[in-house]
Amino acid sequence: MPQACWDIIWNITGGVIVALLTLAVHTMVQKLRSRAFGQIFGSDLDELYVIYPSLNSPTRDTMYSKPQSQVPRILVFAINLTTLNSNAITRSVSHLAYAIGRCSKSLPRIRSDVEMDPLMDISFVTMGGLTNFKSIDVLDNDSNTFLQFKNDRIVSRSSQKTIAKAEGRTDCALILKIHPANNPERTWLCVAGIGEWGTSGAAWWLSRHWKLLRKRAKNKPFACITKTTIGSDDSTSLFRLFLTPEEVEINAMEACNKLLDETCSSARPSASR
Numbered sequence: 001m002p003q004a005c006w007d008i009i010w011n012i013t014g015g016v017i018v019a020l021l022t023l024a025v026h027t028m029v030q031k032l033r034s035r036a037f038g039q040i041f042g043s044d045l046d047e048l049y050v051i052y053p054s055l056n057s058p059t060r061d062t063m064y065s066k067p068q069s070q071v072p073r074i075l076v077f078a079i080n081l082t083t084l085n086s087n088a089i090t091r092s093v094s095h096l097a098y099a100i101g102r103c104s105k106s107l108p109r110i111r112s113d114v115e116m117d118p119l120m121d122i123s124f125v126t127m128g129g130l131t132n133f134k135s136i137d138v139l140d141n142d143s144n145t146f147l148q149f150k151n152d153r154i155v156s157r158s159s160q161k162t163i164a165k166a167e168g169r170t171d172c173a174l175i176l177k178i179h180p181a182n183n184p185e186r187t188w189l190c191v192a193g194i195g196e197w198g199t200s201g202a203a204w205w206l207s208r209h210w211k212l213l214r215k216r217a218k219n220k221p222f223a224c225i226t227k228t229t230i231g232s233d234d235s236t237s238l239f240r241l242f243l244t245p246e247e248v249e250i251n252a253m254e255a256c257n258k259l260l261d262e263t264c265s266s267a268r269p270s271a272s273r
Contacts, residue, residue: 037210040189048104049122088128088193089199092191095200099210120182121183127199129194129199130149137180146248159249159252172193172194173192174190174224177223202228205238224238224242
């Protein structure tokens with residue numbers, strides 16, 4: 001066989017080997033990423049639900065208007081809407097659905113809390129706080145020994161001491177992970193803000209910084225608090241991360257002492273010169 005033919009055969013063989021090695025490396029990287037991602041979101045990623053709150057329309061005759069269009073067009077009012085969803089929830093679902101789809105073999109199952117209300121033997125991520133039935137399930141479960149919402153604050157579940165609150169243009173959110181007491185092989189995550197920008201900001205942060213949580217918490221339960229500048233999801237930063245209930249109480253005590261010191265300082269009369 002002429003040398004030119006052998007050169008062609010070796011070039012084709014080399015190309016096939018390179019393609020197979022590239023595919024093998026890509027598959028290995030995807031498996032490692034999926035395994036790491038599963039330490040935060042649960043090992044049953046292919047069955048993971050993203051659950052958003054569904055709200056009823058006040059009446060069937062309510063008319064909803066759209067914002068003014070930036071280009072000339074006919075505006076139409078919407079009526080007879082059976083359910084409503086906020087823009088913040090749409091953003092939150094979008095942030096996490098992208099991350100889950102990238103790190104698992106299948107896309108997440110996106111469902112409303114009304115649809116998933118009676119189901120407990122599942123793994124899920126909820127968007128929103130007390131407006132979401134499944135978020136309430138996470139917060140009220142006996143396995144939640146970390147934090148909960150009280151009025152407009154995030155507080156310790158055991159002592160009820162304030163851990164964080166929204167102030168000015170800054171919103172706060174809670175990202176809480178537990179393994180429910182009645183189904184410990186499942187993973188429940190709640191992403192909930194005090195305000196709507198807290199929720200969508202926390203979802204953005206979780207979708208991009210889950211590796212930080214995985215490095216610190218591995219596959220264990222945790223609670224963290226994020227802070228978001230209202231109007232900007234990608235301004236969100238981590239404020240606190242708790243791996244044990246004891247860490248929550250230590251932080252609560254430090255916050256109380258700081259507040260007491262500030263109160264005493266403001267009440268102390270200034271020295272005359």
